[in-house]
Amino acid sequence: MSAALQNLVNQPYKHGFVTDIETEAVPKGLSEDVIRMISNKKEEPEWLLEFRLEAYRHWLTMEEPAWANVAHPTIDFQDIIYFAQPKPKKQLSSLDEVDPELRRTFDKLGVPLHEQKLMTGVAVDVIFDSVSVTTTYKAKLAEIGIIFCSFSEAVHEHPELVKQYLGSVVPSGDNFYAALNSAVFTDGSFCFIPKGIKCPMDLSTYFRINTEGSGQFERTLIIAEESSSVCYLEGCTAPQFDTNQLHAAVVELIALDNADIKYSTVQNWYAGDENGVGGIYNFVTKRGLCKGVNSKISWTQVETGSAITWKYPSCILLGDNSIGEFYSVALTNHLQQADTGTKMIHLGRNTRSKIISKGISAGRSSNSYRGLVKVSSRAAGARNYSQCDSMLIGGRCEASTFPTIDVQNTSATIEHEASTSKIGEDQMFFFAQRGIDSEEAISMIINGFCKDVFVHLPMEFAVEATKLLGLKLEGSVG
Amino acid sequence: MIKQDSKVLLEVKNLHASVGGVEILKGVDLTVRAGEVHAIMGINGSGKSTFSKVLAGHPDYTVTGGSANFEGKELFVLEPEERARAGLFLAFQYPVEIPGVSNSALLRLAYNTLQNERGLEELDPLEFDDLIQEKIKIVEMDGSFLDRSVNEGFSGGEKKRNEILQMAVLEPKLAILDETDSGLDIDALRIVSKGVNSLLSQDNAVVMVTHYQRLLNYIVPDYVHVMDGGRIVRTGNKELALELEARGYDWLRVEA
Numbered sequence: 001m002s003a004a005l006q007n008l009v010n011q012p013y014k015h016g017f018v019t020d021i022e023t024e025a026v027p028k029g030l031s032e033d034v035i036r037m038i039s040n041k042k043e044e045p046e047w048l049l050e051f052r053l054e055a056y057r058h059w060l061t062m063e064e065p066a067w068a069n070v071a072h073p074t075i076d077f078q079d080i081i082y083f084a085q086p087k088p089k090k091q092l093s094s095l096d097e098v099d100p101e102l103r104r105t106f107d108k109l110g111v112p113l114h115e116q117k118l119m120t121g122v123a124v125d126v127i128f129d130s131v132s133v134t135t136t137y138k139a140k141l142a143e144i145g146i147i148f149c150s151f152s153e154a155v156h157e158h159p160e161l162v163k164q165y166l167g168s169v170v171p172s173g174d175n176f177y178a179a180l181n182s183a184v185f186t187d188g189s190f191c192f193i194p195k196g197i198k199c200p201m202d203l204s205t206y207f208r209i210n211t212e213g214s215g216q217f218e219r220t221l222i223i224a225e226e227s228s229s230v231c232y233l234e235g236c237t238a239p240q241f242d243t244n245q246l247h248a249a250v251v252e253l254i255a256l257d258n259a260d261i262k263y264s265t266v267q268n269w270y271a272g273d274e275n276g277v278g279g280i281y282n283f284v285t286k287r288g289l290c291k292g293v294n295s296k297i298s299w300t301q302v303e304t305g306s307a308i309t310w311k312y313p314s315c316i317l318l319g320d321n322s323i324g325e326f327y328s329v330a331l332t333n334h335l336q337q338a339d340t341g342t343k344m345i346h347l348g349r350n351t352r353s354k355i356i357s358k359g360i361s362a363g364r365s366s367n368s369y370r371g372l373v374k375v376s377s378r379a380a381g382a383r384n385y386s387q388c389d390s391m392l393i394g395g396r397c398e399a400s401t402f403p404t405i406d407v408q409n410t411s412a413t414i415e416h417e418a419s420t421s422k423i424g425e426d427q428m429f430f431f432a433q434r435g436i437d438s439e440e441a442i443s444m445i446i447n448g449f450c451k452d453v454f455v456h457l458p459m460e461f462a463v464e465a466t467k468l469l470g471l472k473l474e475g476s477v478g
Numbered sequence: 479m480i481k482q483d484s485k486v487l488l489e490v491k492n493l494h495a496s497v498g499g500v501e502i503l504k505g506v507d508l509t510v511r512a513g514e515v516h517a518i519m520g521i522n523g524s525g526k527s528t529f530s531k532v533l534a535g536h537p538d539y540t541v542t543g544g545s546a547n548f549e550g551k552e553l554f555v556l557e558p559e560e561r562a563r564a565g566l567f568l569a570f571q572y573p574v575e576i577p578g579v580s581n582s583a584l585l586r587l588a589y590n591t592l593q594n595e596r597g598l599e600e601l602d603p604l605e606f607d608d609l610i611q612e613k614i615k616i617v618e619m620d621g622s623f624l625d626r627s628v629n630e631g632f633s634g635g636e637k638k639r640n641e642i643l644q645m646a647v648l649e650p651k652l653a654i655l656d657e658t659d660s661g662l663d664i665d666a667l668r669i670v671s672k673g674v675n676s677l678l679s680q681d682n683a684v685v686m687v688t689h690y691q692r693l694l695n696y697i698v699p700d701y702v703h704v705m706d707g708g709r710i711v712r713t714g715n716k717e718l719a720l721e722l723e724a725r726g727y728d729w730l731r732v733e734a
Contacts, residue, residue: 429558431559433559433567433570436591
């Protein structure tokens with residue numbers, strides 16, 4: 001890579017600031033006592049404490065998985081702060097009561113917390129470290145029966161719903177990190193769309209990790225009852241620290257008969273510096289259950305940050321005629337590693353799934369697509385279409401594809417397409433020779449490569465994603 | 479058409495350049511005036527293609543001596559994109575494929591970048607479509623070319639016609655055609671040549687780099703230069719090309 005191009009790559013991370021708010025953290029490390037302390041601080045009911053302890057005991061028996069195509073130093077789980085919340089904690093009745101320092105943080109992040117929200121029509125639930133600061137629009141949504149609140153609040157206000165659905169898609173012992181999350185999760189978002197209601201606005205959460213050395217273990221639970229629909233947006237950033245931070249979230253989606261859930265993520269966690277120091281380890285379990293007939297769950301993700309991304313937003317297509325979709329752009333630069341993809345599990349008849357994955361690798365990064373398409377013996381007429389495209393930028397990065405197809409029913413139709421392309425100095429010289437500078441050239445190439453995914457993003461996310469990818473890749477060619 | 483009093487577009491003096499530490503150009507002199515057509519001929523490895531890439535600013539090549547002046551500006555202090563915006567165009571010997579970027583999007587961005595440079599209005603997609611529909615006639619291309627990714631899945635001839643389409647849209651002062659005739663069948667050669675001829679005027683100039691006299695039957699040069707060992711060793715008129723066709727290059731090499 002030439003020097004000029006190197007310089008362009010080294011775009012500083014824009015969201016790398018620490019908000020100086022006093023935080024109240026429990027001591028580092030994990031034990032039953034720490035879990036009891038978390039549960040106690042959150043004034044949780046007994047059944048939830050039991051859920052946590054059971055998960056913790058199961059976790060103790062589990063091995064950290066090693067099959068992903070990523071490498072990192074051993075994580076010391078006793079060196080993590082499992083609970084941190086801004087202090088002082090008090091009931092907030094309006095945004096004006098939010099700590100001004102916190103407000104400035106959100107302003108820097110561009111989170112639309114006040115007036116402009118009304119115009120954008122986005123309801124935001126902000127998770128700052130582990131505590132949900134405020135949920136906007138709640139009252140308005142409540143009028144039509146939609147519950148959109150922090151997870152803790154849901155535990156107190158709607159315990160029957162939480163109890164019914166928590167762990168029903170991702171059981172507490174599902175995998176190492178899901179078990180860890182189930183034991184120590186501190187907050188998250190809860191969303192319930194009642195029967196027949198189309199949520200009139202996009203619902204949005206904004207996650208941010210602030211305390212150095214803290215893990216973020218949030219829990220998201222979205223339930224769409226019969227014939228309801230919702231579009232949910234998740235944005236993520238983290239400040240810049242030299243240490244690695246662990247983010248192990250669990251997201252569960254449940255769609256009943258004829259329900260439709262669209263879940264979009266633009267992820268820009270701090271990725272570490274150009275030498276791979278610091279950055280987030282993003283080990284997340286996201287899974288949706290198309291429980292009812294004709295239900296639909298659609299995942300759209302743009303992954304640009306994290307030192308390591310390791311996640312597979314998946315769909316279990318249980319209801320007949322249900323539909324699962326996965327649209328993904330994963331970009332890695334410098335020494336970032338990503339092992340991401342999806343699982344489409346066809347259980348019901350005439351279930352359909354579609355996978356569009358676009359991986360972009362630059363610098364010395366490694367980017368893997370890993371996918372599973374499974375058709376069970378009773379899933380007659382199941383269909384899947386998968387397309388996995390990789391783009392290599394420069395000569396020192398790596399792209400891998402690990403597709404697995406397991407079909408037990410002969411009436412299924414499965415299609416898989418894959419391609420690899422490379423953008424190098426010759427292409428960039430061509431653009432330059434036509435008078436186009438490298439920034440615009442990259443943006444044009446990336447937009448072209450990713451357009452099949454971008455069209456599925458909500459408008460404001462699509463604009464942000466385009467800018468973000470351009471910024472992340474500036475000058476990485478050559 | 480040679481007019482001694484017309485404006486000098488490009489003046490190259492004693493140009494030396496190397497790639498990977500190996501000197502390829504060893505003192506090239508060339509003057510191109512507005513309204514002129516030049517042909518640079520020579521065997522493989524004589525430095526013809528290097529010369530065109532050095533002028534356009536390819537990052538692999540290092541200028542180690544000499545100068546080049548383009549319309550009164552020192553060429554080698556300009557970035558490649560600045561040279562392009564100043565009106566220097568290179569039709570590539572091997573046009574690259576740009577997956578996912580449509581031909582029309584590329585052309586519009588390039589065109590509007592130039593319009594900005596010249597202080598003129600940018601064209602929106604509809605206005606640009608009117609312009610491009612006229613331009614594609616020059617290279618006898620089908621409108622469907624515009625929606626396809628740049629050069630992706632194009633035949634060799636289609637790629638070269640696409641280069642000339644870009645030239646037609648950007649209307650450069652000086653176009654360097656680097657072996658544009660290689661890999662063309664006779665029909666494509668005719669179309670490409672007709673396209674280039676229709677773009678020639680008293681205000682611009684063309685430098686063709688080629689192995690073969692064949693192209694020069696279609697685009698008639700005012701000057702023919704023979705390059706050998708990184709230098710121009712002989713300059714003549716179109717008769718020189720015919721002589722080369724008949725006798726080969728060896729007699730010149732001995733002489734040089």
